[in-house]
Amino acid sequence: MKKIIKYVFTDILRNKIVLGYTLFLLLLSFSVFNLEDNTSKGLLSLLNIMLIMVPLVSIIFSTIYVYNSSEFIELLVSQPLKRKSLWISLFTGLAGSLSLAFLIGVGIPIILYAPGATGIMMLVTGVALSVIFVAIAMLAAVSTRDKAKGIGVAIFLWLYFSLLFDGLVLFILFQFEDYPLEKFMIGASAMNPIDLGRILILLKMDISALMGYTGAAFRDFFGTKMGFAVALSILGLWMITPFWLSLRKFSRKDL
Amino acid sequence: MIIGNNVTKKFGRLPALNNVSVTCNKGECIALIGPNGSGKTTFIKCILGMVVPDSGFITFNGKNILHDWQYRKCIGYMPQIGRYPDNMTIGQVFDMMKDIRLGETNGKQDEELIDAFGLRQLFNKRMRTLSGGTRQKVSASLAFLFNPDVLILDEPTAGLDPLASEFLKEKIIKAKKGGKLVLITSHVLSELDDMVTQVIYMQEGNMLFHKRLEDLRRDTGEQKLSKAIAAVMQGK
Numbered sequence: 336m337k338k339i340i341k342y343v344f345t346d347i348l349r350n351k352i353v354l355g356y357t358l359f360l361l362l363l364s365f366s367v368f369n370l371e372d373n374t375s376k377g378l379l380s381l382l383n384i385m386l387i388m389v390p391l392v393s394i395i396f397s398t399i400y401v402y403n404s405s406e407f408i409e410l411l412v413s414q415p416l417k418r419k420s421l422w423i424s425l426f427t428g429l430a431g432s433l434s435l436a437f438l439i440g441v442g443i444p445i446i447l448y449a450p451g452a453t454g455i456m457m458l459v460t461g462v463a464l465s466v467i468f469v470a471i472a473m474l475a476a477v478s479t480r481d482k483a484k485g486i487g488v489a490i491f492l493w494l495y496f497s498l499l500f501d502g503l504v505l506f507i508l509f510q511f512e513d514y515p516l517e518k519f520m521i522g523a524s525a526m527n528p529i530d531l532g533r534i535l536i537l538l539k540m541d542i543s544a545l546m547g548y549t550g551a552a553f554r555d556f557f558g559t560k561m562g563f564a565v566a567l568s569i570l571g572l573w574m575i576t577p578f579w580l581s582l583r584k585f586s587r588k589d590l
Numbered sequence: 591m592i593i594g595n596n597v598t599k600k601f602g603r604l605p606a607l608n609n610v611s612v613t614c615n616k617g618e619c620i621a622l623i624g625p626n627g628s629g630k631t632t633f634i635k636c637i638l639g640m641v642v643p644d645s646g647f648i649t650f651n652g653k654n655i656l657h658d659w660q661y662r663k664c665i666g667y668m669p670q671i672g673r674y675p676d677n678m679t680i681g682q683v684f685d686m687m688k689d690i691r692l693g694e695t696n697g698k699q700d701e702e703l704i705d706a707f708g709l710r711q712l713f714n715k716r717m718r719t720l721s722g723g724t725r726q727k728v729s730a731s732l733a734f735l736f737n738p739d740v741l742i743l744d745e746p747t748a749g750l751d752p753l754a755s756e757f758l759k760e761k762i763i764k765a766k767k768g769g770k771l772v773l774i775t776s777h778v779l780s781e782l783d784d785m786v787t788q789v790i791y792m793q794e795g796n797m798l799f800h801k802r803l804e805d806l807r808r809d810t811g812e813q814k815l816s817k818a819i820a821a822v823m824q825g826k
Contacts, residue, residue, distance in 0.1 A: 338689045346677070406673035413638045413669070414690055415662040589601070590640045 336420040339411070343428025347400065353436050356392050360440025368448040375540060378449055381441070382457060382536055386529055389437060389461055390468045391493050397429050397472035398489040402482045412590050422585045426473060426578055430466045437461045453539040460532035463570045467528050468493075470578035477584045500527045517552035524553075525566075528573045535566055591616050591740065591771050596646035597636055599629075606632040607643065608795040614773060616739070619766040621782050622775040623819055624792035630775045631670060633792070634742055637773075638667055663691070666738035670745045670775075672729035674717040680728055681713035684735075691736050703731040706757045723749040730758055734765070741765055741772045747781060759785060779816035786815070791822060798822075 347353055364381055371377040404425070411421055441461055445454040472489055479485035504523050508516060524530045534553055556562040592614040599607040607629045614620055622630045635641040637648055639655055639662065647654050650661040674683055688699070704710060707727040717725065726749045733741060743762070747755045762785055766772050776782055790800045799822075803815070812818040 338686070342686060346675075404675065407675040409640075409669075409673045410675075411690070412640050413662065413665075413667045414687070415660055416690065417659050587642060589642065590635070 336424050339416075339421065339424035340427050340431075343425055344432055347428060347432040348435070352396060353432060356396075356433075357436040357440045360388070360437065361443065364441050364444035368444055374449040375453075378445075378453055378457065378540065381445075382533070385441060385457065385461055386464075386533055387497060389464045390497060390529060393433050393465045393468035394472045394475075394489045394493050395486070396433065397469045398476050398486055400429060401425070401473055401476035402485060409590055418586050419582060422473075422582050426469065429473075430469045433465045433469060434462045437465050453536065456536050456539045460536055460570075463574065464528060464532055467570070467573045467577070470574055470576075470581065474577045474581040474584070477581045477588065496527055496529050501530065520552060521556050525569050528570060531566055531570060531573075535563070591651060592637060592773075593649045594633070594637070594646070595648070597633065597643045597648060598645045599632060599636065599641060599643045605795045607636070609646065610792070610795075610797045611646075612790060612797060612800055614771055616771050617766065617769045618788050619762065619772040619774065619786045620788045620790060621779075621786040621815070622773060622790050622792065623777075623779070625823070627794075628792040629795040630792055631744055634667075634744055634773070634775065637742065638662065638665065663736075664739040666733035666736060666741045668726075668729045668733035668741075668743045668746055670748070671722075672725045674725065674728070676718035677716060679714050679716050680709060680720075683717065683728065684713075684732070687732055687735065698737075700734050700737050701731075703727075703734050703757065703761060706761075707731060707754055723751060723754070726750055727754060734761060739770055741770060743772065743774045745776055746774060747776065747778060755781070779819055780814070783815050789815070789819075791819070 363384060367380045367384070368374065368377045371380065408421065408425075412418065438458065438461075442458050445458060471492055475488045475492060476485050479488055504520075507519075507523075524534055534557055538554060538558055557566055592612075594610055594612045597607050597610045598605075610629070610633060622633070624630055632641060636643050637650075637655070639659065642656070647656060649655065650658075650664070653661065655661055678686070684704075707730070709724075709727060709731060712720075712724065717728075720728075726746075730743075730746060730750075733743065741762070746758055746762075750758060759781065762772055762774070766785065766787070772785075774782065774786070786803055788800065788802050789806050791798045801809070806815075806818050806822075807813055810818040810821040812821055
């Protein structure tokens with residue numbers, strides 16, 4: 336299993352798209368910090384860019400990589416290897432290399448310009464989002480035989496998590512604005528790892544006061560140690576559940 | 591050695607295998623013959639665990655292969671169309687396979703085919719740049735590389751040039767004499783005449799018969815395998 340992880344790792348890290356992604360993040364982070372005089376403002380801009388880019392690149396690159404590796408996978412399935420080991424190695428290689436790319440691209444500027452609790456939170460969230468969206472991508476890829484359809488599913492899922500979901504939540508908030516919806520808001524944020532990450536980082540930034548009443552509700556829950564632990568475990572669930580589902584599907588798939 | 595017991599598989603509504611029961615023993619070279627779409631490749635994939643039957647089971651050396659993977663150490667498989675990662679070189683493919691099967695070889699590795707096919711000179715070429723025939727040579731070399739007890743060859747000579755075909759046929763005959771089980775699917779029946787000892791004939795997912803070659807020749811009155819099978823297909 337380690338050999339396959341090693342192979343996947345070296346294969347991906349040599350991939351020009353991943354190198355480009357790392358350089359792009361580096362460039363972006365450096366320019367954001369150099370343009371803003373206030374590191375907090377820099378972090379905020381970086382946060383918004385990161386929350387769009389990291390899931391996007393993770394899900395699309397992983398989907399395409401899994402489809403392109405179908406020949407490699409077919410080669411290995413007839414060998415004396417457990418299917419589970421094969422799939423886990425693929426996941427580890429993908430998640431590991433994309434997280435590494437993120438840590439280099441965003442981590443280095445953050446350590447240089449804005450080391451602190453917020454910066455660390457951003458790095459943790461970024462890695463978590465990379466892993467989560469690799470898992471979602473693998474689930475989409477194993478469920479869809481057709482490559483074009485699979486990539487379409489991946490793009491749609493990214494759109495859903497980054498845009499549609501928030502739109503839906505806002506819609507519901509406005510429809511039911513006369514009712515107290517704090518619990519709903521907290522529950523809804525757990526259903527979207529991007530929102531969860533955003534909330535955790537913003538809470539560290541002390542601008543949640545600007546978020547108004549909802550901000551206070553979030554701070555009351557996620558600000559506490561228990562709430563924080565709950566948030567981290569939900570992120571963990573988001574990492575494990577899609578991957579576990581994809582593992583089950585792969586173990587039974589006809590190749 | 592390999593026993594299939596009422597193996598059934600449907601792909602959607604398409605019945606690929608219908609209660610196929612078969613026993614394959616060591617030292618035999620068995621030809622798996624049938625019209626296109628009769629379920630030959632599906633049956634082979636069931637033996638390899640790449641496809642899981644809907645019902646029925648397959649045992650390898652007495653052990654059910656379901657959920658097992660270690661039995662594949664004893665099998666060398668040559669697929670009909672070899673699929674390899676485009677960016678790997680031939681040398682890297684061999685290295686990776688050796689890495690995976692390290693310590694599980696029955697003695698030395700058998701690199702005779704690699705030398706016979708002249709693949710060493712091509713070790714630096716990426717799989718993407720290879721012709722179909724060269725890729726088949728890689729597949730064939732990989733199948734024999736680890737001295738497996740069972741060889742499963744799906745259309746082994748398809749795409750090979752005549753010289754390579756001859757090398758491969760000699761290799762197969764040597765393997766059979768060495769007590770291995772060889773399972774071959776092929777449409778080029780004239781080539782199988784010298785090699786096979788038993789014939790399994792499939793049609794539309796059903797196994798119509800599993801006979802020794804002499805019995806088939808006697809039953810159809812034909813000496814050449816191609817004529818004998820033609821007689822069967824015509825319904826004599």
